[in-house]
Structures are given as C-alpha cells and as structure tokens.
Amino acid sequence: MRSRAGLALLALAVFCTALAPLLRWYAYPRLARIPPGQYQAVVLEARDATLLDYTGGMQPRKVDKVTIVQTLKGDVEAARRASAETGRDVVVWDTLTHIAGPDGRMVSQIPERYVFDAHTQEPVHAAGESVDGDPVRREGIEFKWPFAAEPRDHLYFDAQTRTSSPVHYLGPRTFRGMDVHYYEQTVPWTKVPLPKRMPIEGIDPATFEQTTGTSLWYKAKAMFWVDPVTGAPVNAEQVIEQEMRGGIAAGAPEGRLTVFAGHVRMREDYSRHTVALVAANRWKVLVLRTHAPAGLAAAGLVLLGAALWREARGRQAQARRVTA
Amino acid sequence: MRALLAAAVGLAAAVALVLAVTALGTPGGRTSPHPLLTSAPAAPGQP
Numbered sequence: 001m002r003s004r005a006g007l008a009l010l011a012l013a014v015f016c017t018a019l020a021p022l023l024r025w026y027a028y029p030r031l032a033r034i035p036p037g038q039y040q041a042v043v044l045e046a047r048d049a050t051l052l053d054y055t056g057g058m059q060p061r062k063v064d065k066v067t068i069v070q071t072l073k074g075d076v077e078a079a080r081r082a083s084a085e086t087g088r089d090v091v092v093w094d095t096l097t098h099i100a101g102p103d104g105r106m107v108s109q110i111p112e113r114y115v116f117d118a119h120t121q122e123p124v125h126a127a128g129e130s131v132d133g134d135p136v137r138r139e140g141i142e143f144k145w146p147f148a149a150e151p152r153d154h155l156y157f158d159a160q161t162r163t164s165s166p167v168h169y170l171g172p173r174t175f176r177g178m179d180v181h182y183y184e185q186t187v188p189w190t191k192v193p194l195p196k197r198m199p200i201e202g203i204d205p206a207t208f209e210q211t212t213g214t215s216l217w218y219k220a221k222a223m224f225w226v227d228p229v230t231g232a233p234v235n236a237e238q239v240i241e242q243e244m245r246g247g248i249a250a251g252a253p254e255g256r257l258t259v260f261a262g263h264v265r266m267r268e269d270y271s272r273h274t275v276a277l278v279a280a281n282r283w284k285v286l287v288l289r290t291h292a293p294a295g296l297a298a299a300g301l302v303l304l305g306a307a308l309w310r311e312a313r314g315r316q317a318q319a320r321r322v323t324a
Numbered sequence: 325m326r327a328l329l330a331a332a333v334g335l336a337a338a339v340a341l342v343l344a345v346t347a348l349g350t351p352g353g354r355t356s357p358h359p360l361l362t363s364a365p366a367a368p369g370q371p
Binding site: 010 | 326327330331334335337339341342346349350351352353355356358360362363364365367368
C-alpha cells in the first residue's frame with residue numbers, strides 16, 4: 001500500500017472492524033448496569049376490592065379502590081460500601097410499598113432493602129438486605145429481570161412470604177406496541193408475618209398470633225410483561241387474597257376473614273410513563289449491544305473496500321506512467 | 325510494511341478507546357433527595 005489516503009482508509013477500516021466486537025463483548029457487559037442512584041415511583045390500584053374494615057367491626061367490605069404506591073430509591077453511599085465489601089458492582093435499593101384505603105388512610109406499609117449486582121441482577125447478601133425490618137436472604141430476582149432477559153423460568157422473590165419460587169415464562173406478548181416476554185408466578189396459600197405497620201394501633205405483630213390465636217395467610221398470582229432487552233417490566237399485575245384464620249376470625253364463615261382481595265393493576269398514567277421510560281432505555285442498550293457494533297462492522301468493510309479500491313487505482317496509474 | 329503499520333495503529337486506537345471508555349464507566353450519581361412516598365402523586369414524575 002503506497003498512498004497516504006489508502007493507508008488512512010486501512011487504519012480506519014481496522015479501527016472500526018476491531019471496535020465492533022470489542023464494544024459488543026467487552027464494553028457492553030461492563031457498561032450496561034443499573035445506576036446506583038435510581039429513584040422511581042409507581043402507583044397501582046385495585047378497583048372493586050375487598051378490604052377488612054378494622055375500625056368498623058372487623059368485617060370485610062367492598063371498596064371502590066385500594067391504592068398501592070411503590071417507591072424505590074437507590075442508596076449510593078450504601079452501594080459504594082457494599083461494592084467495596086464484596087468486590088462486585090452493587091446497587092442498594094430501599095423500597096416502600098404503601099397501601100392506602102379508599103379514604104387515603106394507610107392500610108399497611110412494607111419497607112424493603114434489596115441489594116443486587118448492577119450488571120446481572122443477582123442478589124448480593126450484604127448491606128442489610130431485609131423485608132419489613134426482618135433480615136432475609138434472597139434467591140433469584142425481584143423487581144427487575146437481567147439485561148437480555150431470557151425466555152425461560154426464573155426464581156422470583158416474593159416479599160410477603162419472604163421466599164422465592166419460579167416465575168414461569170409463558171410466551172411472547174405485545175404490550176402497548178412493545179414486544180415483551182410474559183411471565184406468571186403463583187404463590188399458594190402461605191402463612192405470612194403480620195406487617196409491622198397496621199391501620200390500627202395496639203397490635204404487636206410479634207405476639208399477635210400467640211396472644212389471639214390468629215394467623216395471616218396470603219396467596220397471589222403475579223403477572224409480568226418484561227422488555228427482553230433491558231429486563232425491565234413494562235407492566236405488572238397481581239391477583240391477591242389475604243385472610244386471617246383462627247382466633248378473631250373463628251366466627252367468620254369457615255373461620256376465614258378476608259383482609260384483602262383484589263386485582264392490582266398499574267394506574268393508566270404510570271403504565272404509559274413506564275412504557276416510555278423503558279423504550280428510551282431499551283434504545284440506549286440496543287445502541288451499545290447491537291446497532292453500534294453492527295454499524296461499525298459494516299463501516300469497517302466499506303472502508304476496507306475503499307482502501308483496496310484506492311490502492312488498485314494508484315497502482316494502475318503508476319503502471320500507465322511506466323508504460324508511457 | 326506500511327500497510328501493516330497502519331492496521332496496527334487502527335487496532336491500537338480501537339483497543340485504547342474501549343479500555344478508556346470502560347475504565348471511565350458510567351456516572352456514579354447520588355442518592356435522590358426525594359422521600360419514599362406515602363401518598364399517590366397526581367402524575368408520574370411528581371414526587
């Protein structure tokens with residue numbers, strides 16, 4: 001190769017061709033991560049739900065709406081400490097699930113601390129992971145699937161039961177124009193701890209069962225529509241039943257007193273907002289994982305062709321000069 | 325020889341760029357000053 005232009009084109013061709021796989025298999029796994037300082041709120045609603053009226057005779061009543069406000073907030077300082085302690089890139093989320101009745105008054109609150117790997121979403125057992133103040137040791141995922149979510153069953157942590165069980169992949173779906181994976185998890189009737197925050201004062205969740213003979217039971221079917229690129233759910237619904245058994249529920253039909261029964265769905269405006277947010281993040285991930293490597297590889301081939309063409313033309317011109 | 329050198333320059337530049345970008349990483353950010361919510365916001369993005 002003789003001309004400067006040809007050499008420059010060749011250098012650029014090698015640059016682009018080498019950058020493509022480096023971006024895809026070296027940079028992408030290191031750069032695709034959950035930011036440690038994320039803050040996000042989601043509002044969900046259960047219309048025409050059944051809710052135990054604690055102050056009106058402890059009877060289940062039909063209500064127009066139960067609202068669930070779920071906030072998550074990344075603790076950057078705790079993440080830094082946990083990363084130093086474990087040698088992994090860690091994210092620490094503090095979340096609060098606040099449940100309010102139709103009058104806006106608090107029904108229950110469950111705080112959680114969720115600690116996980118920023119790249120793989122695997123749980124990390126550090127920084128005081130907990131549910132409602134109780135230490136837990138999570139297995140599987142919670143809130144979010146890994147990047148490039150696979151169409152298979154995963155283990156999913158359920159905060160009410162403090163246990164993990166499979167969330168089954170049930171096939172592709174389209175949600176608001178987005179191609180997503182659909183997963184379902186069924187939690188059978190399970191005895192669960194009483195939340196530490198209750199709508200009435202004077203209940204000690206630690207001794208409630210011992211002193212009254214009453215236990216709290218829960219079953220749920222959770223549905224998730226997950227963007228396969230980012231692993232972020234674009235929609236989630238839950239059909240939940242919660243009831244007290246024995247003790248103060250002994251007088252109820254079959255000794256069961258419904259505490260809550262309803263179908264929880266994302267509020268319409270939050271559903272639209274979540275889809276828009278995920279679509280924006282999906283584009284960023286796709287650029288890094290697919291579009292940029294593919295574009296660079298194509299550009300590398302074009303530049304290599306241009307370098308060879310330039311060289312061939314240079315040699316032809318020189319041959320003509322020699323023969324003339 | 326010059327072609328080989330040009331290819332080596334291109335390769336070295338690609339490796340250096342990727343190493344520099346991944347070493348810089350993504351911004352660390354900071355903890356949000358907004359509280360964990362105990363009431364439903366009127367609209368998304370309003371804490």
